[in-house]
Amino acid sequence: MYINAKKHLLSKAIMKVAFIKVIAAFLEAGLRILVKRRSWAPDMMDIFLWHTQVALSAIQIFVVALIFWGAHRKLKHYMSLVPEEDRRQMEFLQEEAIGKNVSSLSIASINRLLQLWTVIFVGAELVYSFISIMYRRFIGLLMDALSSGEGMTDGTFVIIYNMTHGFKYIEIMAAILLGVVMTGIFLNDRFLKFMSLVILVIFLVSFGFIEMQTVSFMGREIGVVWTSIICHATETGGLFLLACYLAIRYKGL
Numbered sequence: 001m002y003i004n005a006k007k008h009l010l011s012k013a014i015m016k017v018a019f020i021k022v023i024a025a026f027l028e029a030g031l032r033i034l035v036k037r038r039s040w041a042p043d044m045m046d047i048f049l050w051h052t053q054v055a056l057s058a059i060q061i062f063v064v065a066l067i068f069w070g071a072h073r074k075l076k077h078y079m080s081l082v083p084e085e086d087r088r089q090m091e092f093l094q095e096e097a098i099g100k101n102v103s104s105l106s107i108a109s110i111n112r113l114l115q116l117w118t119v120i121f122v123g124a125e126l127v128y129s130f131i132s133i134m135y136r137r138f139i140g141l142l143m144d145a146l147s148s149g150e151g152m153t154d155g156t157f158v159i160i161y162n163m164t165h166g167f168k169y170i171e172i173m174a175a176i177l178l179g180v181v182m183t184g185i186f187l188n189d190r191f192l193k194f195m196s197l198v199i200l201v202i203f204l205v206s207f208g209f210i211e212m213q214t215v216s217f218m219g220r221e222i223g224v225v226w227t228s229i230i231c232h233a234t235e236t237g238g239l240f241l242l243a244c245y246l247a248i249r250y251k252g253l
Contacts, residue, residue, distance in 0.1 A: 002105075003107050003110070007252055008246075008253060011243045013114070014117065014242060015239075015243035018236055024059075024060055028056060064122060068122070075111055079107055103253070104252060104253050105186060112186075117179055125172070127171055131168055172235065173231050176238075176239070183246070192242075206226035206230055212226075
């Protein structure tokens with residue numbers, strides 16, 4: 001069967017997640033600007049910034065889980081209004097009575113997409129947090145090698161840091177793009193599939209070929225790693241645009 005075409009459970013949930021990630025990104029960026037640190041060391045090596053990042057990740061996972069739990073609860077309520085054995089017949093009746101104004105997807109398909117995005121936002125974020133911990137340990141070992149004078153220069157460290165930074169984000173990028181592609185498959189939407197491919201190509205090009213840039217901001221030298229920029233832009237602005245696109249283009253999504 002179909003839910004009311006004006007109900008937008010999935011797009012609203014994605015929109016809320018985008019807002020949560022934007023707020024977290026601004027908080028983290030603000031703290032990085034305020035906290036003084038060694039100019040050559042990555043921000044993640046500052047113990048205060050690191051603990052803040054871990055805390056923000058934990059809060060994000062908890063809040064996002066609540067958001068999708070609420071969406072699942074609402075959808076379950078709508079599904080319970082009609083006995084399971086009558087839902088298929090109700091779907092036919094809705095298609096005949098409402099016609100083109102019926103929701104873009106059945107309630108069963110929306111339920112599957114909600115489960116998919118729940119796994120992406122909660123499960124993938126947990127994996128990303130673990131990868132971040134391991135990556136920080138790896139960078140710590142590189143810094144120890146640099147400080148002990150074992151043949152590694154500052155320039156070599158920057159090159160290695162930039163080249164390996166993409167590994168930290170590739171899992172969360174793959175998860176989000178997979179979610180977009182699967183949503184496009186459910187909706188038979190070529191635009192979503194194409195945009196996923198475009199973002200993937202941009203990320204891989206920045207991963208493999210674009211070097212880290214240094215910019216001055218408020219009297220401080222900031223290293224810009226493009227894989228990081230693309231990933232954070234995708235999980236904030238990209239998710240916001242996705243939610244708007246789904247809500248405007250599709251009914252009941």
